[in-house]
Amino acid sequence: MTQIDTTTIWIIIVGLAVGSYLLRFTFIGLVGDRPMPPWLLRHLRYTAVAIIPALIAPLVVWPSATDGQPDLPRMAAAAVALTVGFATKNVLAAIFSGAATLYGLLYLVG
Amino acid sequence: MATATPKSYFWKGFRDGTPFVFVAMPFGLLFGVFATEAGLDVVQTMAFSATVFAGAAQFTALQLLQDNTPTVIVLISALAVNLRVAMYSASLTPYLGAAPLWQRACAAYLIVDQSYACSIARFEKEPDMSVPQRMVYFVGSVTPITPLWVLGTYLGAVLGTQIPDSWALDFALPITFLAMIGPMMRTLAHVVAALVAIVVALLTVAVPFNLGLLIAGAAGMIAGAQTELMLERSKS
Numbered sequence: 001m002t003q004i005d006t007t008t009i010w011i012i013i014v015g016l017a018v019g020s021y022l023l024r025f026t027f028i029g030l031v032g033d034r035p036m037p038p039w040l041l042r043h044l045r046y047t048a049v050a051i052i053p054a055l056i057a058p059l060v061v062w063p064s065a066t067d068g069q070p071d072l073p074r075m076a077a078a079a080v081a082l083t084v085g086f087a088t089k090n091v092l093a094a095i096f097s098g099a100a101t102l103y104g105l106l107y108l109v110g
Numbered sequence: 111m112a113t114a115t116p117k118s119y120f121w122k123g124f125r126d127g128t129p130f131v132f133v134a135m136p137f138g139l140l141f142g143v144f145a146t147e148a149g150l151d152v153v154q155t156m157a158f159s160a161t162v163f164a165g166a167a168q169f170t171a172l173q174l175l176q177d178n179t180p181t182v183i184v185l186i187s188a189l190a191v192n193l194r195v196a197m198y199s200a201s202l203t204p205y206l207g208a209a210p211l212w213q214r215a216c217a218a219y220l221i222v223d224q225s226y227a228c229s230i231a232r233f234e235k236e237p238d239m240s241v242p243q244r245m246v247y248f249v250g251s252v253t254p255i256t257p258l259w260v261l262g263t264y265l266g267a268v269l270g271t272q273i274p275d276s277w278a279l280d281f282a283l284p285i286t287f288l289a290m291i292g293p294m295m296r297t298l299a300h301v302v303a304a305l306v307a308i309v310v311a312l313l314t315v316a317v318p319f320n321l322g323l324l325i326a327g328a329a330g331m332i333a334g335a336q337t338e339l340m341l342e343r344s345k346s
Contacts, residue, residue, distance in 0.1 A: 004149050004175050011181055012171055012188075013154065017161035019189045025218040027199035028206060036200060042335040044197040046303040049294050050330025051191050053304045054311035054323050055170060056284045056291075061312060065280040074281055081285045085292020092132055094289030102281055 073105035116246040119239070123228065123250025130224040131258045137165050138259040140282050142266020148172045152267045159263040163222065163256075166290075167192035169283050179320050187323050198226040205233045206248065208241050217248060223290075225252035299341060303334030 027036075060078040062068040081098025085091060138159065145155040150172075162168055171188040179187075198221050206217060228251035233244055295301050307330025314322030 013158050015185045023196040024221045028203050043331045046331045046334030048194040049300045050303045050307040051327040054307040054326035057308040057311045058315050059284050081288040085289045089293040091289050098285040
């Protein structure tokens with residue numbers, strides 16, 4: 001884990017604070033009641049379900065804690081969290097069952 | 111409830127938002143721990159949570175920072191993760207767009223997964239709500255969450271460094287995100303978007319500056335939109 005430079009951290013914090021606010025404000029503040037093109041809305045609908053899995057997938061397959069070696073407890077925990085979340089629509093149940101799988105298998109395997 | 115005052119709608123929102131404290135508190139705690147381990151001090155960590163107020167984007171930024179990603183790419187990637195709040199903002203606009211500008215400016219800051227989910231469900235169920243009633247409901251729904259998100263972050267930042275490696279907290283972020291993704295898979299198009307994004311992300315992992323994330327995200331969004339179009343055509 002590398003040490004992050006203080007100036008960089010503040011640039012990131014301020015940049016994200018302003019950027020996130022603009023993302024939130026643009027439509028409700030500036031667009032008002034004007035309609036938006038359907039093609040844009042259609043793509044925006046899938047933002048979260050595309051970006052988040054893309055962020056997570058490499059962390060699951062090549063975890064940094066094992067120096068990038070694929071790891072059974074972590075893969076199993078990921079599969080359980082996703083499956084339980086999908087089946088129950090309950091975020092907390094998914095987090096707890098994923099964590100239980102991870103700890104259970106880490107205890108058994110490692 | 112014809113005589114319902116704005117005040118009673120505030121408490122309705124408050125009640126509907128309360129279950130989410132069980133997400134906001136642990137998630138804030140995790141961010142505090144993660145930020146401390148990445149080398150941020152308490153002031154930086156608190157400023158991050160209080161001003162950005164978007165857990166997923168904050169985790170993304172820290173993860174990329176630790177991978178020595180250039181600052182511009184960190185900002186673009188984290189904002190891309192947060193693009194969904196723009197979607198929420200767009201979706202709330204027909205309901206709240208007629209409120210005074212200062213109210214909309216305040217409400218914008220409070221648009222998060224939980225306040226959006228509560229509000230859109232209520233607004234669709236009760237189409238006769240007035241704009242002021244909707245506004246106080248929206249603010250009410252996020253009121254129980256915000257203080258606990260900030261408090262959780264603080265506790266995590268203070269306690270974080272004392273947590274041993276054997277707790278495998280490196281994996282708390284993937285588990286939390288995957289847990290959030292599961293319930294979002296409402297249609298086939300959502301599933302296709304996620305699968306395409308995962309495959310492209312794994313294939314582009316060697317692309318410099320973590321640009322693979324944006325390529326994969328865009329591919330997933332296009333796949334989702336196209337699937338939706340195909341499903342609509344086959345229905346009609």
